[in-house]
Amino acid sequence: MPPEPLTATFYHLPPPKSFRTVCTLRTLVKSGTIPAIIPNLMPKITVDGKLVEAKDRQMILQACLDGNINLPYYCYHPGLSIVASCRICLVEVEGIPKLVPSCQTPVRDGMVVHTRGTKVIANQKQVMEYLLVNHPLDCPVCDQAGECFLQDYSYQFGRSQSRFEEDKAKKPKKDVGKNIVLYNDRCIMCTRCVRFTREVSGQCELYVDGRGHREEIDVFPGRPLDNQLSGNVADLCPVGALLDKDFLFKQRVWLLKQVPSISPVDAGGENIFLEQNEGVVWRVKPRYNPDVNTWWISDDTRYSYKVIQSKSRLTQAMRTQYGAQVETSYGKAIDDAVVGLKAATTESGAGSLYALLSPMMACEEAYLLAKAIRAIDPNALLVSGPAPTTGEDQVFKHYMTHKETFRIKAEKVPNAAGIRRVLGLLGGPTATWDEFTTATRDDIKNLKAGWIVGNYLSSWLPANLPAPLKKGFRVLQDILPSDFAGKADILLPSSCWAETDGTWENHAGKIQPYAAAVPVPEGVLRAGDVYYTMLNRPGLYNAQAIRQEMGKMFTSVQLPSDKEAAPAFDFVEL
Amino acid sequence: MKDSDILILEEPHLSLGDQFYLPQVLKGLGTTMKHMLKVLGGTDRVIQYPEERREDMPVEDGGMLLQTYRGVHRLNKDEEGRPKCVACFMCSTACPARCIHIEAAESPWDDREKYPQKFDIDELRCIYCGMCEEACPCDAIELTHEYDIVGLTRQEMIFDKAKLLKIYDETVKDEPM
Numbered sequence: 001m002p003p004e005p006l007t008a009t010f011y012h013l014p015p016p017k018s019f020r021t022v023c024t025l026r027t028l029v030k031s032g033t034i035p036a037i038i039p040n041l042m043p044k045i046t047v048d049g050k051l052v053e054a055k056d057r058q059m060i061l062q063a064c065l066d067g068n069i070n071l072p073y074y075c076y077h078p079g080l081s082i083v084a085s086c087r088i089c090l091v092e093v094e095g096i097p098k099l100v101p102s103c104q105t106p107v108r109d110g111m112v113v114h115t116r117g118t119k120v121i122a123n124q125k126q127v128m129e130y131l132l133v134n135h136p137l138d139c140p141v142c143d144q145a146g147e148c149f150l151q152d153y154s155y156q157f158g159r160s161q162s163r164f165e166e167d168k169a170k171k172p173k174k175d176v177g178k179n180i181v182l183y184n185d186r187c188i189m190c191t192r193c194v195r196f197t198r199e200v201s202g203q204c205e206l207y208v209d210g211r212g213h214r215e216e217i218d219v220f221p222g223r224p225l226d227n228q229l230s231g232n233v234a235d236l237c238p239v240g241a242l243l244d245k246d247f248l249f250k251q252r253v254w255l256l257k258q259v260p261s262i263s264p265v266d267a268g269g270e271n272i273f274l275e276q277n278e279g280v281v282w283r284v285k286p287r288y289n290p291d292v293n294t295w296w297i298s299d300d301t302r303y304s305y306k307v308i309q310s311k312s313r314l315t316q317a318m319r320t321q322y323g324a325q326v327e328t329s330y331g332k333a334i335d336d337a338v339v340g341l342k343a344a345t346t347e348s349g350a351g352s353l354y355a356l357l358s359p360m361m362a363c364e365e366a367y368l369l370a371k372a373i374r375a376i377d378p379n380a381l382l383v384s385g386p387a388p389t390t391g392e393d394q395v396f397k398h399y400m401t402h403k404e405t406f407r408i409k410a411e412k413v414p415n416a417a418g419i420r421r422v423l424g425l426l427g428g429p430t431a432t433w434d435e436f437t438t439a440t441r442d443d444i445k446n447l448k449a450g451w452i453v454g455n456y457l458s459s460w461l462p463a464n465l466p467a468p469l470k471k472g473f474r475v476l477q478d479i480l481p482s483d484f485a486g487k488a489d490i491l492l493p494s495s496c497w498a499e500t501d502g503t504w505e506n507h508a509g510k511i512q513p514y515a516a517a518v519p520v521p522e523g524v525l526r527a528g529d530v531y532y533t534m535l536n537r538p539g540l541y542n543a544q545a546i547r548q549e550m551g552k553m554f555t556s557v558q559l560p561s562d563k564e565a566a567p568a569f570d571f572v573e574l
Numbered sequence: 575m576k577d578s579d580i581l582i583l584e585e586p587h588l589s590l591g592d593q594f595y596l597p598q599v600l601k602g603l604g605t606t607m608k609h610m611l612k613v614l615g616g617t618d619r620v621i622q623y624p625e626e627r628r629e630d631m632p633v634e635d636g637g638m639l640l641q642t643y644r645g646v647h648r649l650n651k652d653e654e655g656r657p658k659c660v661a662c663f664m665c666s667t668a669c670p671a672r673c674i675h676i677e678a679a680e681s682p683w684d685d686r687e688k689y690p691q692k693f694d695i696d697e698l699r700c701i702y703c704g705m706c707e708e709a710c711p712c713d714a715i716e717l718t719h720e721y722d723i724v725g726l727t728r729q730e731m732i733f734d735k736a737k738l739l740k741i742y743d744e745t746v747k748d749e750p751m
Binding site for chain 1: 663664686
C-alpha cells in the first residue's frame with residue numbers, strides 16, 4: 001500500500017517544530033524508511049446531521065460540494081483565490097457565535113455545520129434581496145437566463161416581489177474587449193472576472209472602479225480585454241454581466257444540448273463541450289479536466305466551432321475527367337478512387353501508394369485508412385501530415401507569483417502524437433511530412449498514387465505543392481476548398497471532428513475521446529464510413545469497436561459518463 | 575415485446591344481408607334521409623357557411639362565443655409601431671407543437687436590447703393551445719379570433735413577422751390589446 005500523505009494527520013499531533021520537520025517526515029515516509037504508522041485521519045465534519053469527509057485544509061464549501069451537499073455561492077471559484085465577498089454562502093458553525101463564510105473557513109475535525117438554520121436562510125434571503133435591488137428585470141433578453149446563478153437562487157430564496165420603490169440605478173453597457181461585452185447593471189460584483197484576469201490570464205485588464213454603490217467592473221483606458229483566455233470571463237460570470245459577443249442573442253441556453261468533445265486547435269487537447277441545437281453548434285464551453293485544461297479554454301478553441309458551419313465547406317464529390325473536375329456521386333467517387341489506386345499498384349508494383357494521414361483525423365480513422373491502403377498495396381507508405389506550429393507555447397502566469405497557470409501549445413493540430421502512435425502500431429514503411437516534402441528518399445520518389453487527408457481548420461498546403469503531391473493519381477479528402485482540392489483526381493468532401501466519434505492524443509500522451517455533436521452536411525460521408533466501404537466492412541463506422549481492435553492503449557478509452565462530463569459549474573437544486 | 579402484448583383483432587363476421595351490400599347501402603341512405611327530414615321538420619339546421627357564421631348566432635342556437643375562440647396569432651405593436659416582441663424565445667420554448675421559429679438580433683432601437691429578426695409561425699403545425707400567449711412576458715404574441723385562414727401551399731401557411739404584424743393592424747380595432 002502506498003504511504004498515505006502525512007499532512008492530514010497534523011491536526012491530531014502536536015504541531016511540528018519547523019517546516020523542515022514536516023519535510024523530513026514526509027521524505028522518510030515516501031522513501032519507506034519509516035512506515036506510515038499514523039493512520040490518515042481525514043477531517044470529518046457534520047453538515048446538517050450528515051457526516052462529510054473532507055480533505056485536509058479544505059474549505060467548508062468545497063467539502064460540502066464534494067459531499068453532494070449544495071450551498072449557494074457567487075464569488076467562490078475553485079480555480080481562483082477566495083475573497084468571500086458575496087456573503088451568500090454563510091453558514092452556522094457550532095461554537096462560533098456569528099455566521100461564517102463557508103468558502104473561506106477551513107474544516108476542522110468534528111466541526112458541526114448547519115446550512116439550513118433560520119439564521120442562514122435569513123441571510124440568504126437578505127443577500128438575494130440586496131443583490132436584486134439594482135438588478136434589472138431583463139431576464140427575457142439576457143443571454144445568461146437559464147444558466148444564471150442569480151435567477152436560480154432568486155427562485156429558491158428570493159421573494160417574488162421587490163420592496164425597493166425607488167428607481168433602479170442604471171449603469172452603462174460597456175464594450176470591454178474583442179470578444180466580451182459587459183452589462184454593468186447586471187453585475188453583482190463577485191469579482192471573479194477581475195481575479196481571473198489577474199490570477200490566470202495574468203494580464204490584469206479588468207479592475208473594480210469606484211466603491212459602494214458606485215462600484216463597477218471596468219477596463220483601463222486603451223487596454224481592452226484582449227488575450228487568448230478572454231472568453232473565459234463570460235463562462236466565469238455567475239450572472240449575465242459579461243457575455244460572449246459571438247453568442248450574444250443567438251440562442252437561449254436551455255435549448256442547447258452539450259456533447260463532450262476535444263479542442264481541435266492545438267496539441268493541448270483542451271476538453272470542451274460542443275453545444276448544439278437542431279444540428280447547429282452554437283458555442284463551445286470548457287469541460288473541467290484537472291489533468292488537461294482545468295476550467296479554462298483558449299479563445300481559439302472557443303471559436304473553432306465556426307468551421308463546422310462554414311459556408312465554404314466542401315459538399316460535392318468530384319472526379320477528374322479529361323483534365324477537368326466533374327461532379328459525381330459519393331459512392332462512384334469512392335469506387336473510382338479504389339480503381340485508380342489499384343491500377344497504380346498493378347502498374348508499378350508494391351510500394352507505389354501512400355496515405356497522408358492528417359493530424360486532424362481521429363486515431364481510429366487513421367488506423368482504418370492505413371488498413372484500407374495497405375489492403376490495396378501491402379507496402380504502401382504512411383505519411384504523417386504537416387503539423388504547423390507557431391514556434392513557442394503561449395504561457396499564462398499569475399500576475400504576482402508568476403506561476404504558470406495555463407499553456408496554449410505551439411503545435412496547432414490536435415492529433416500529431418496520435419498519428420505517430422498509429423503509424424508505430426501498424427509498422428511498415430512510414431515517413432514524416434518533412435521527409436515526404438523533400439522527397440530525397442527513393443521510396444518517396446517512386447510514389448505513384450496516394451490518398452491525402454486534409455481536414456485542417458484553415459488552408460494547410462503551401463502554394464508551391466511538395467513534389468510527391470504534384471504527380472500521379474491523387475485522392476483528396478478535405479473539408480475546405482483549396483487550390484489542391486481543385487486539382488485532385490478524386491475529391492471527397494469529408495467530415496470534421498464535430499461530426500464523428502473518435503480519439504485524439506494530446507502532446508502529453510493523453511488519449512481523449514470525443515463524440516459526434518452534429519450530423520454531417522448534405523452530400524458528405526463520414527470519413528470512417530468511407531474507409532468501411534473501402535474495407536468492405538459491414539455496418540457503419542463505430543469508433544468504440546475500432547478502438548477494441550487497435551489494442552491496449554485504446555481499448556480502455558471511453559467517453560465520459562454524463563456525471564463525469566458535468567459542466568465545471570452546474571447549478572444543482574439545493 | 576412479448577406475445578401477450580399483441581392484441582389480435584378479428585374481422586367482424588358478415589351476415590348474409592351484409593354480404594349482399596345493397597341492404598346496407600339502403601340503411602346508410604336511411605340515415606341521410608332521417609337528417610334531411612329533421613332539417614325540413616325544423617329540429618335540425620344547416621349553417622350556410624360562409625354566408626352564415628356561427629359567431630353571428632346566439633349560443634343557445636348553436637352559435638359560438640368568439641371572445642374565447644383561439645384563432646390565428648398576431649404580433650402586437652407598441653405605441654411607436656414597433657413589434658413589442660423582444661425575442662426571448664419563451665413562446666417557442668412553451669410551444670408543444672414546436673411551430674414557432676425565431677431568429678433574434680440586436681435591436682436597432684436604444685430602449686431595448688433584442689428584437690426578432692425573423693419570427694415564423696407554422697399555422698398548420700400549430701394546435702392553437704394558447705401557450706405562447708401565456709408564456710409571453712411582454713404581451714407581444716396574442717391569439718386573435720380569426721379562424722378562416724386559407725392558403726394554397728404549406729409554405730403560404732408559415733406566417734412570417736410581416737404577416738403577423740399585419741394581422742395586428744387588421745384585428746386591433748375589434749380586439750384592442
